[in-house]
Amino acid sequence: MKSLFKLSPVYCFLFLLILFAGCAKEDSPEIEEPKPEEETFNYSSSAKYNLNIVYFLPTDVKERKESHRRLSEILLHGQAFYRKHMQEYGFGNKTYNMLVDEDQDRVKVIYLKAKYPTSNYPYEGGGAKIIEEVDAYFAANVGERNSDHTLILTPVLDCDNRDVPYYGMGRYCFAMDYNEMDVRFFGENSKRGNDASKYIGGLLHELGHGLNLPHNKEKVSEVHKSNKGTALMGGGNYTYGKSPTFLTRASCAILNNCQVISDFEDTFYTGASLQITSVLASYTNGELKISGTFDTNKDVNYVCFYNDPATDNADYDAVSWAAPVEGGNAFNISMPMSELHQKDNTPYVLRLRFCHSDGEISNISYSYSLENNEPIIEFGDKENFDRTNWQVIDFSSEENNELASYVLDGDADTFWHSRWSQDATSYPHHLTIDMDAMHDVSGFSFLQRDGMRKVKDIEIMVSTDNAQWESIGNFQLKEINTLHHVSLGNKTSFRYFKIIANSAFDGQQYAAMAEIMCF
Template sequence: MKSFYLIISVYCFLLLLVLFTGCSKDDTPEIEDPKPEEEESFKYTSEKEYNLNVVYFIPTDVEERKESHRRLSEILLHGQEFYKNNMQGYGFGNKTFNMLVDQSKDRVKIIYLNGKYPTLNYPYEGGGAKVIEEVDAYFAANAGEKNSEHTLILTPVVDHDNPDVPFYGWGRYCFALDYTEMDVKYFGKNSKRGNDATKYIGGLLHELGHGLNLPHNKEKLSETVIKSKGTALMGSGNYTYGKTPTFLTEASCAILNNCQVISDYEDVFYTSVSLQINNISASYNNGQLNISGAFTTDESVNYVCFYNDPATDNADYDAVSWASPVIGGNTFNISMPIDELHQKENTPYVLRLRFCHANGEISKFSYSYRLKNGEPVIEFGDKENYDRANWQVIDFSSEENNEVASNVLDGDANTFWHSRWSQNATTFPHYLVIDMNKVLDVKGFSFLQRDGMRKVKDIEILVSTDNTQWESLGDFQLKDVNTLHHINLVEKKSFRYFKFIANSAFDGQQYAAMAEIKCF
């Protein structure tokens, strides 16, 4: 019997020894406190009119994670300071995202909202819309609780290594998750807890950036080795935040400067705007891509941001950005060293311009160029297009009500021709025949795609002097951009009529649309 007890004692000792030595002190699991945090009263205040809404959305099968109010308050205050330091660094002043805070207790106001269903009903794919529906219903019933158009929604999970909850930006909503050990105290730890803190807290602040109007972008090549820079938060910064240098780019801060919960603007935010680029020019000199132009708008613009996005994938995480203040008279000018781009050899690029309106709205335009042997081949800029006052569309395959074929000649970027879709929808090929009213010497064509779906991809152009005998100029591929771009002919051609034939669309659907067609 003594031998039996001795064996049991040795076994238990060895088991405890394995458990103790198998985990580092930092990775020792914390014991979940079954008792909820004691209720406290808080006095939340803010000097600003608009403040970020923070919602803790709890599915029916998950409990609030331990000390969530303390942990998340510390995370958000940490992030608030990070945003402020970056805004100050670029000269935007002492600005960051505003929140309702009890300053004496360092607690952020968080709305705890019980969901109607278990976690399974709010998956990563499609669950965001369901959560937003319940959050909006809460705000509709409690109007005083909504403090801005920007809302961060956090969902607690039991197993953060295998979560299936929304974790992304969706317009001015953004989603992240919460788990018991998500805590700023683990930043910098060389352990799973430390890595998870960077991943999920960095991820929270990355998605919050989306909820505050930010697109993705990547750091300039030179910024990767600057101690105060490193990795852009809106690029891969959710994997470096709290561990290695992470920052917001100047373009991100220029957009944040006009965000409702950051800006000093005192009028109504996010009202509709209209902006028209009057002219734009591009050149390459001394290793720099130079872009300049002028615009008209009905709502003031203070900054223009330039995103150089390699068109080698469908993501924009690798878009290197610049920002420039608007010069007097609504003009802009930027010089961007090509050496700052990460991809240089034979790479197609989309240049995305974002005009930052004071009321928080952003007008977006896209252009295309490509790098060949490390130098830009510029495929956009103003051309001396022919006057189209006497041009006519004399034939077409189909058109839609209010989206008629003649819209491609009306000079209005906001109107467009669309193939018939409402009933008896037509399929490719779609075509338009245009009469220029006289024979012209043409060097090329300019196309403005619809700003939205149904952008035309593959086309053929036929030309004629008599509308009877036709000659094909060949097959071409248009750009998936919403600004005027050009097709240069191999040699100048003389003709009066031309036939535009659309053979496919970028979205893979059977429809076609086009805003403007010109010649030069």
Template sequence: MSIFKYLFLIFLPFTVFTACNEDPVNGGEEEVSEEPNEENFNYVAEGTYALNVIYFIPNDVSEIAESHRRISEILFDGQAFVNKYMKEYGFGNKTYNMMVDKAKNRVKIIYLNGEHPINYYPYEGGGSKILKEVDAYFEKHPTEKKSLHSLIITPVKDQDNRDVPYYGLGRNCFALDYSGLDVKYLGENSKRGSDASKFIGGILHELGHALNLPHNKQKVSDDSKSDRGTALMGSGNYTYGSTPTFLTEASCAILNNCQVISDYNGAYYEDVSLTLDSVQVAFEAGNIRLFGKIQSDQKVNHVCIYHDPAIDDADYDAVSWVAPILNNNTFEQTMPINELYLRNETPYVLRLQFTFENGNSLSKSFSYYFKNGEPVFEFGDRDYLPRNEWAINDYSSQEEQGEGDTGRAAHLIDNAPLTYWHSQWASGVVAKFPHFISIDMNQTHDVAGFSFLQRNGARKVKDIEIYTSNDNQNWQMQGKFKLSAINTVQHVALSETSGFRYFKVVFLSAHDGDQYASMAEIMCYSE
């Protein structure tokens, strides 16, 4: 069993000690006032749930002087920052709750002595090691854990040469403390000032992740606004306190349901489900117009709409909008494309993040791209052909054992998104690319394109070929196409509408690079 200590600063009651610490960055000495005895603080919760704040001290590192005052002031500054934008966007007089002593202007911080030296907790992998010790502390002291959200700060001797966790990890986040981490240096034209922006902004950025926030970028028009500027959950951790920095409406919509902010009376973060019954998208007069309808088992209050350039694996550059879920379970939003930074031949992921009242969220993703400066959409509702008379004509293989009650070719046309076809892999036989499925539509139809729903899991198909026939003997190739690794319906348009009875899809590769392939649904549309 690990041994943990709750570290108190112990001094004589009613006595103030002062010490002079040399400032290694700007030179000179600075007077430091030590804290009174920790037992003199009277912490009160600001809400039903409060943020856990932990100061984690490896066994070869010391607490940085005045950490209690400095971190308290940083977190109060962050509270005011969040509150400002929650009110501006109409979410109410809200911010994250903490355990505080308002009279002494202090936040409750759990000082926790780590079992190992600092090099045991590096950036890569150190977060999970620290969490193991934090969780053990809370298991031993359950009343100390005030919510499911924690900020964990590790002291370092040199902020420029650090190797400690500094990121979000689930509903926990990690940041660092050093001697110059103080709100009084924000905006100062010096290295000390720029470091304060970077590391205080960094604390609040990572705290955003612990409070459920993804990355996102400001709109183009925000760059020049004095009350906007740079989004905190983009690169705002470098501008906080020095140039205009703000929270986007999408960030506030998610924070509105967070356990340490919301006034929701039920159980937080219980499982939820959602079906996107309809989604329609169009480009008109310089605007992307989006409409959708949902079904859900718990209340959804907003959908956050992210336009994320698919040129890397990060989402720092995702520009966002918010739409409320209306009483008829619909949503709609108009989004000018001149608010997007990249529009020339750029692929995008459109991510819809539905925010539930209980704090959970679910996302649906779609792909589109810009061509000649205009967006091209390969998703959205189509006039699908009925499939009740369709039948599997032939297939290269199917999995009949290893996928349980699914895996058969017939599951491609059963109108059940949770079932899927899977290439054979069990019984010691692994079918290799290319795989194929051919389908008999039972009569000739005029088809404008095909729609595919990837399996919600592994083995997503990447490259395909499509062939068509009227006699099941002579086949005409309609083209080669590339599917995205997303689990929402995506469309493949033919070069021209074509009439046929049979079609064959040949699967050439998978996104994970293995020999296996899987697909949930195949459909055809007439226009």
């Protein structure tokens, strides 16, 4: 039988040549194109403690373009900014320490691949998830952790549409990275110039939180000064690199003791306790004057005073002062009320932040209000009556080891708590106290529990015989952890008084109180 077709000798040769070539290619190893050499850096620091910088890469987002150069330039720019203001206030040539290759102007950044896509690390709740993975990395790579302070950056495709953590959480802080976040665009009259100011300023603002800083606002007199302007820890995340921006003296006083700004080796953040032993407050010549003494187990070198309008739940508008400690345990400050932005009839919380040399900060709060631009002072030492023979003779309920009698024991760390472990009781709660003798009383002093369950609304009843009772009014206490006073206006004579608690600041059914006194 004849074949249907017949290949010519030439076609047979070509066919065999192609077949041989294919087999030869299949059997030979692939030749890879040479990869560009990776840059190498020699990082060093003269400091014992250095800021950890982590670039956190979710699985669905690649590293942004030139991130190492841009972030290095941003952090070196910020390092110079922090140093400038530390020097201006007399704290020395200090700034946050980093591992740096001085010859190539590069900062050590740890590029860490995440376990999940960006959607797993949203603004709300994503920070804790990222910290868990970062901590796991440091646990497996102990030598990579250089301090207790960590800046974490998450790349995004679009800075205008992002949902990643952007805040401080203790000594961790979060910011983002995108392709045009670059100091080279500072001052440029364009969207990318404005964004560079906002997001680089935002990075350094959040870094401030990671270095122990709270919010604060510039004083009225600082707004238009060429070397001041807007406080970084206030609205400075919108002005940095565009118009005058600065660190306040209070911020620098706190930074002075920060682990990664320290110029010495020591043990940091070991726990500090502090109690105010006396405090005096007065208003003269347009200035609110605060002085006092304290006891502490850790040295304090500065006290910072934050005047925060209590008209909202934020503290961006808190105007601050700072003063060195006198004689080891005394403080004294004069604060012109003209420097406050909110005046008229405004309630204020005054937060005292005691800066311990080991980096810890002890916080004590007081309250006052402005009326016709003058402070009405509701705190300070009073001549409280001796409570040696006082007794709690009746109470609505108490918890084991949180007894009603603790409101008279003189210990700020003990407190009465309504019953909660079983058969929990609800408002109203009450305590009845026998002062053992008649007193002419001008007012009451209350110390709330330093924690939850602070009492809000109360009624005070008084009696001369524990039989006939008279109400002397309804009052609202302060949601602060320091002694504050309720004035009766006129002196009232009685031996017994009953405090009826009607509500709590946290809206829960429980009540707690540390101390009750009269003056």
